[in-house]
Amino acid sequence: MLLKAAPDLRWSDVTDERLYLHRRDFMRTAGAAVAGAAAALASVPAAAQTGTPIPNVAKSRFSTDEPLTEWDDITTYNNFWEFGIDKGDPAKHAGRLTTRPWTVTVDGHVAKGGEFAVDDLVKPHQLEERIYRLRCVEGWSMVIPWVGFPLASLLTRVEPTSKAAFVRFTTLNRPTEMPGQRRGALSWPYVEGLRLDEAMHPLSILAVGLYGRVLPNQNGAPIRLVVPWKYGFKSIKSIVRISLVDKQPRGAWEEAQPSEYGFYSNVNPEVDHPRWSQARERRIGEFFKRRTLMFNGYADQVAGLYTGLDLRKNY
Numbered sequence: 001m002l003l004k005a006a007p008d009l010r011w012s013d014v015t016d017e018r019l020y021l022h023r024r025d026f027m028r029t030a031g032a033a034v035a036g037a038a039a040a041l042a043s044v045p046a047a048a049q050t051g052t053p054i055p056n057v058a059k060s061r062f063s064t065d066e067p068l069t070e071w072d073d074i075t076t077y078n079n080f081w082e083f084g085i086d087k088g089d090p091a092k093h094a095g096r097l098t099t100r101p102w103t104v105t106v107d108g109h110v111a112k113g114g115e116f117a118v119d120d121l122v123k124p125h126q127l128e129e130r131i132y133r134l135r136c137v138e139g140w141s142m143v144i145p146w147v148g149f150p151l152a153s154l155l156t157r158v159e160p161t162s163k164a165a166f167v168r169f170t171t172l173n174r175p176t177e178m179p180g181q182r183r184g185a186l187s188w189p190y191v192e193g194l195r196l197d198e199a200m201h202p203l204s205i206l207a208v209g210l211y212g213r214v215l216p217n218q219n220g221a222p223i224r225l226v227v228p229w230k231y232g233f234k235s236i237k238s239i240v241r242i243s244l245v246d247k248q249p250r251g252a253w254e255e256a257q258p259s260e261y262g263f264y265s266n267v268n269p270e271v272d273h274p275r276w277s278q279a280r281e282r283r284i285g286e287f288f289k290r291r292t293l294m295f296n297g298y299a300d301q302v303a304g305l306y307t308g309l310d311l312r313k314n315y
């Protein structure tokens with residue numbers, strides 16, 4: 001049941017802005033995949049691809065229609081501790097990260113694992129725009145138009161075996177390009193995990209872009225996880241390994257502070273962080289705080305994953 005992308009284009013192909021807009025118009029009116037090749041500039045260095053428009057992005061019924069957070073806020077107010085702990089550090093330092101060549105190893109309890117060049121990993125999948133709320137455990141939130149594809153379509157492809165119960169994700173470990181990794185703020189590399197059924201949920205995506213453009217490094221290029229009903233730290237950036245495992249993985253934050261950060265990390269306004277309330281949040285760009293919603297507003301879609309689980313204990 002894997003979706004096929006239009007075979008003539010790669011998500012990382014370089015096209016110029018007008019061509020991109022024209023393609024979108026054409027798709028809207030013709031309602032068909034666009035034929036013809038993009039002006040691919042294979043020799044353009046990876047870093048230059050950041051911000052490049054991505055062709056053939058479909059709309060998704062899973063998007064919220066709330067107003068979008070501005071590009072400048074999404075790309076300059078970041079948590080990516082590999083580049084420093086201040087919100088402005090990732091935008092300052094992540095430009096140095098080399099994102100090609102980049103391989104993602106898929107291993108563990110899978111029949112068809114391996115080491116994949118990131119573009120090969122992405123290519124078979126129909127890219128979609130997914131406008132999701134993101135709620136950081138620190139008490140702020142954004143509305144982000146990601147470009148990505150369901151994690152489930154990748155997992156289905158690699159064929160998890162019956163022993164696979166969880167998915168463990170690992171970020172790149174490269175202190176030469178990630179100055180934060182030369183300090184011990186967290187234990188590196190950053191790791192996060194999901195239960196297999198959470199990973200297979202249609203809302204869980206791997207993102208490669210935002211606002212229709214190749215993902216800026218500070219947002220987790222070349223590929224990052226987005227799980228919108230969980231606190232933002234579960235949405236691990238710059239992934240190099242996806243492992244199907246039988247034991248519940250221990251994430252970087254759980255490792256650092258197990259009394260404050262649990263495995264589930266579902267957004268829950270009724271369970272306070274030990275040092276602050278989680279009842280309200282500040283939407284970046286807005287002045288007044290708003291009420292935080294259970295499962296970040298995705299309860300209708302995901303509450304069923306947790307029936308029978310005590311969400312106060314399993315925070």
Ligand SMILES: Nc1nc2c(c(=O)[nH]1)N[C@H]1C(S)=C(S)[C@@H](COP(=O)(O)O)O[C@H]1N2
Pocket residue numbers: 074077078079080081082134135136137171190218219220231232233234235236237238
């Ligand atoms: N590897 C890695 N992934 C990470 C983080 C990090 O420090 N390192 N921070 C997390 C946190 S706390 C949040 S809120 C989101 C922020 O994503 P954004 O900067 O794209 O909004 O990324 C998450 N993914």
Ligand SMILES: [Mo]
Pocket residue numbers: 079135136137138231232233
């Ligand atoms: Mo966060």
